Amino acid sequence: MAELVFFSGTMDCGKSTLALQMDHNHAARGRQGIILTRNDRAGAATISSRLGLRADAVEVGDDFDFHAHVVHRLSAGGRVDYLICDEAQFFTPGQIDQLARIVDELDIDVYTFGITTDFRTRLFPGSQRLIELADRVEVLQVEALCWCGARATHNARTVGGVMVVEGAQVVIGDISVREDEVGYEVLCRRHHRRRLTAATARAAVLSPDVLPFEEQQA
Ligand SMILES: Nc1ncnc2c1ncn2[C@@H]1O[C@H](COP(=O)(O)OP(=O)(O)O)[C@@H](O)[C@H]1O
Numbered sequence: 479m480a481e482l483v484f485f486s487g488t489m490d491c492g493k494s495t496l497a498l499q500m501d502h503n504h505a506a507r508g509r510q511g512i513i514l515t516r517n518d519r520a521g522a523a524t525i526s527s528r529l530g531l532r533a534d535a536v537e538v539g540d541d542f543d544f545h546a547h548v549v550h551r552l553s554a555g556g557r558v559d560y561l562i563c564d565e566a567q568f569f570t571p572g573q574i575d576q577l578a579r580i581v582d583e584l585d586i587d588v589y590t591f592g593i594t595t596d597f598r599t600r601l602f603p604g605s606q607r608l609i610e611l612a613d614r615v616e617v618l619q620v621e622a623l624c625w626c627g628a629r630a631t632h633n634a635r636t637v638g639g640v641m642v643v644e645g646a647q648v649v650i651g652d653i654s655v656r657e658d659e660v661g662y663e664v665l666c667r668r669h670h671r672r673r674l675t676a677a678t679a680r681a682a683v684l685s686p687d688v689l690p691f692e693e694q695q696a
C-alpha cells in the first residue's frame with residue numbers, strides 16, 4: 479500500500495541529501511519517480527544538498543496542482559511510482575491534501591522532506607498539514623548540533639550573527655552566510671529561548687560584564 483511520509487528535521491540535518499538518495503535507490507530498482515521542490519537555495523527547478531549533489535526538479539508554485547500533474551503524466555502514457563517532494567514546508571495545505579489524494583487514489587508513494595517550524599518556532603502551514611495527514615513522520619537520525627553540543631531542535635534567523643524574531647515567515651537563506659546577510663543557525667531549545675547564538679555566546683564570554691567580581695573591581 480502506498481504511503482505519505484514526512485521526513486522532518488531542522489535545517490542542515492540532511493533532508494535534501496536523503497531525498498536524493500531515496501530517488502537514487504528507487505530509480506536503481508527501475509521505479510520511476512518525479513522530484514519536486516519549492517524555493518531551493520540553488521535556484522528554481524533544482525534540488526540541492528550541501529554534500530554537493532543536485533538534480534533537476536519540478537518547481538512548485540502556489541497554483542501548482544500535484545494531482546493534475548501526476549494524472550496528466552499518467553494519461554500521456556507515463557509511469558509514476560513515487561514522488562520526492564523537497565522543501566515541503568513551503569507547499570500550501572491544499573497541496574498537501576493533493577499529495578494525500580495521490581497516495582490514496584493513485585496508489586503512488588509520496589516522500590516529503592522539510593523543516594517543521596520557522597524561526598519563531600511556529601509550524602509552517604504545509605508542515606502542519608503534513609503532520610495531520612502523513613502515514614508516518616520520520617525525524618532524521620543525523621543530528622544537527624547547537625553550538626553548545628546539544629542536539630539542535632530549532633531554527634534561528636540571524637543578522638550579523640544576532641538572532642532576530644521579527645520578519646516574514648519565508649526568507650530563503652542558508653546557514654553560514656556573510657556578516658551582513660540574513661542567515662540561519664540551528665540551536666537547542668534552551669539557547670533558542672534565550673536567543674543565544676554562537677556569535678552572541680562568544681561575545682558574552684568576552685564581555686567584562688561576565689568577568690569574576692574581583693576582576694571587575696580591579
Ligand atoms: N563538508 C562536509 N562533509 C561531510 N558532511 C557534510 C559536509 N557539508 C555538509 N555535510 C552534511 O550535510 C548535511 C546537510 O545536508 P543537506 O541535505 O543540505 O541538509 P538539509 O536539506 O536538511 O538542509 C549536514 O548536516 C552534514 O551532515
Ligand SMILES: Cc1cn([C@H]2C[C@H](O)[C@@H](COP(=O)(O)O)O2)c(=O)[nH]c1=O
Pocket residue numbers: 488489490493494517518519592593595596597598633634635647648649650651652662
Ligand atoms: C527557519 C526558516 C527557514 N526558512 C528557509 C531557509 C531555507 O531556504 C529553507 C530551509 O532549507 P533547508 O534545506 O532545510 O536548509 O527554509 C524560511 O523561509 N523561514 C524560516 O523561518
